[in-house]
Amino acid sequence: MTRILLTTTSYQDIPGDHHKMLEESGFEIIRERGPLTEARMLELVGDIDGMICGDDAITAAVVDKALPRLKVISKYGIGLDKIDTDYVEKVGVPLTFCPGVNHTTVAEHTFALMLALFRHLVEEANYTRDGKWTRLSGHEIMGKTIGIVGLGRIGREVAIRAKAFGLRVVGYDIYWPEAFAEEMGVERFDSIAEVFKEAEILSLHTNLTAETENMVCAESIETMKDGVVILNCARGELVNPKDMAAALESGKVGGYGTDVLDVEPPPADHVLLKAKNCIVTPHIGSRTHESVQRQAGMATRNLLNYFNGKPAEAQANKAPWPSA
Numbered sequence: 001m002t003r004i005l006l007t008t009t010s011y012q013d014i015p016g017d018h019h020k021m022l023e024e025s026g027f028e029i030i031r032e033r034g035p036l037t038e039a040r041m042l043e044l045v046g047d048i049d050g051m052i053c054g055d056d057a058i059t060a061a062v063v064d065k066a067l068p069r070l071k072v073i074s075k076y077g078i079g080l081d082k083i084d085t086d087y088v089e090k091v092g093v094p095l096t097f098c099p100g101v102n103h104t105t106v107a108e109h110t111f112a113l114m115l116a117l118f119r120h121l122v123e124e125a126n127y128t129r130d131g132k133w134t135r136l137s138g139h140e141i142m143g144k145t146i147g148i149v150g151l152g153r154i155g156r157e158v159a160i161r162a163k164a165f166g167l168r169v170v171g172y173d174i175y176w177p178e179a180f181a182e183e184m185g186v187e188r189f190d191s192i193a194e195v196f197k198e199a200e201i202l203s204l205h206t207n208l209t210a211e212t213e214n215m216v217c218a219e220s221i222e223t224m225k226d227g228v229v230i231l232n233c234a235r236g237e238l239v240n241p242k243d244m245a246a247a248l249e250s251g252k253v254g255g256y257g258t259d260v261l262d263v264e265p266p267p268a269d270h271v272l273l274k275a276k277n278c279i280v281t282p283h284i285g286s287r288t289h290e291s292v293q294r295q296a297g298m299a300t301r302n303l304l305n306y307f308n309g310k311p312a313e314a315q316a317n318k319a320p321w322p323s324a
Contacts, residue, residue, distance in 0.1 A: 002027045002307065005044055007034035008054035008076040010287050011296040018296035025304055035082070035264060038062060045070065050306065052076055052299050053083075055264070055283075060087040067091060074303040076295055077102065077286065080316060081208040081235060089317040096302035097316045100153060101294040102286035106259075107157035109285040110203055110233045111165075113257030114141065116279055117229055142166035147199025149192055149215075150206030150234065151177050158203055159186050170198055173206075196220055201229045208235040218243040227254035233285045236260040245275040253277075259285040 004027045011018065012031060022029060032044065035055040045051075045066035052074045063070070063084065073088065075097040088095050116122055119138035127134040146162045148155045148171040156177060162169045163184055170187040172195045181188060189195050192215065196202065202224070206212050216230065217240040230253055232239055241262055247253040255277040261270065264283055272278055286295065302312050309322045 002049045003030060003047060004028070004303065005030045005032065005048045005051040005053070007032045007036055007056050008052060008296075008299075009033050010054070010292045011052065011076055011299070014287075014289055014292040014296070016289070016293035016296060018293065018300045021297070021300045021304070025307075050074065050303055052303055055079065055082045058083040058088070060084050063087055063091060063093065067093075072096070072303060072306040074299045074306075075316065076299040079208070079235065081237075085317060089319050092319045094306060094312070094315060094319040094321050095317045096299075096306075096312045097314055098295045098298040098302070099314050101298055102291045103153035103157045105288045105291035106154045106233050106285040107161055109259060109281070110154075110158050110231050110257075111161055113231050113233070113259070113279055113281070114201065114203075114229065117255035117257050117277065122279055141201070144168070144200040145170060145198060146201040146203060147171060147189075147195035148186075148203050148205060149173075149195055150204065151181070151186070152205060154233070155203075155205035156180055156184075158205065159184055167201070170195060193220070193223065196224050198225075199228060200225055201231065203231040204234045204238050206234055206238070208237050213237050214240045216240065216244065218246070221247045221252060224252070226252060229253070229255040229257070232256070232258040232260055234260065236262040236264065241270070241272050245271045245278075248276045248278055255279075259283055 006029055038057040038059050041056055041062045042065050045062055047069060049069055050072045054076050070093060073093060073095045075095065078097055078099050080097060085095065118141055120136040124136060143166060145168045148158055151171050151173040159169050170189055172189045172192050176188055215238050221243060244256055248256055257279045259281045260283055266273060272280055298313055305312055312321060
């Protein structure tokens with residue numbers, strides 16, 4: 001019998017048609033709650049035919065252990081940085097993913113973090129819950145400059161909302177969306193460094209690569225405006241956590257709202273969990289009923305299409321795909 005490893009918790013926790021679709025496949029489903037470490041993945045693979053994965057460590061060692069039985073990897077979501085994509089393609093395992101399904105949800109979460117920081121919503125709600133009538137003074141975002149690093153689907157959705165809130169929008173992307181930027185009045189900057197220097201609000205929506213890892217660090221923070229508010233709904237590794245905590249403590253950074261950390265789940269002593277003016281949410285930016293159902297449905301169809309010899313809705317590599 002075909003055996004499928006399912007690790008993404010959002011898929012498992014949110015009701016929707018994707019459950020029925022997977023159950024009716026007749027496959028045996030092995031359910032684990034990720035993200036899983038390389039060690040745990042090595043324990044599980046070897047006798048599975050396919051996987052629907054989240055942010056699990058799919059290294060070359062994991063792929064080697066999974067072969068020759070592993071036929072396809074269906075990534076729930078769009079981030080591929082936890083997968084050794086070069087090796088997966090080298091050994092000929094098709095890798096699918098789910099672009100275009102969570103941009104609205106993540107953009108909304110970005111604004112939730114932004115507004116919570118500017119209006120002290122978490123602190124105020126906690127004061128009131130404790131029976132205190134403590135009235136802090138916040139700030140408006142209207143008229144401020146937001147710098148967006150990465151104008152893919154999510155970054156563009158953030159730009160749309162930013163314009164509606166009366167923000168000046170500047171940005172950088174290697175693949176500049178010319179028509180969109182002209183329509184929305186987004187100013188193009190020639191480098192990430194220029195965005196860092198100009199932004200009063202900095203929103204990160206870029207992929208994690210060797211070039212972007214630790215892009216927000218002590219050195220780059222020093223070039224930013226005093227009191228800048230930084231938002232990260234991309235990858236935790238884009239930001240150096242110790243440097244961020246230090247900048248928050250000094251006031252150089254006025255606030256950090258992040259949905260991602262360099263280690264997930266974080267250890268209890270993670271430096272950002274108790275940092276000043278810092279809001280950390282547990283990687284829920286794309287975890288709405290609507291978004292999960294879209295992502296889970298696409299991830300399931302990608303998987304089933306492989307075994308049925310139908311085209312993938314979105315394949316992330318050029319490994320051979322079967323035909324009916």
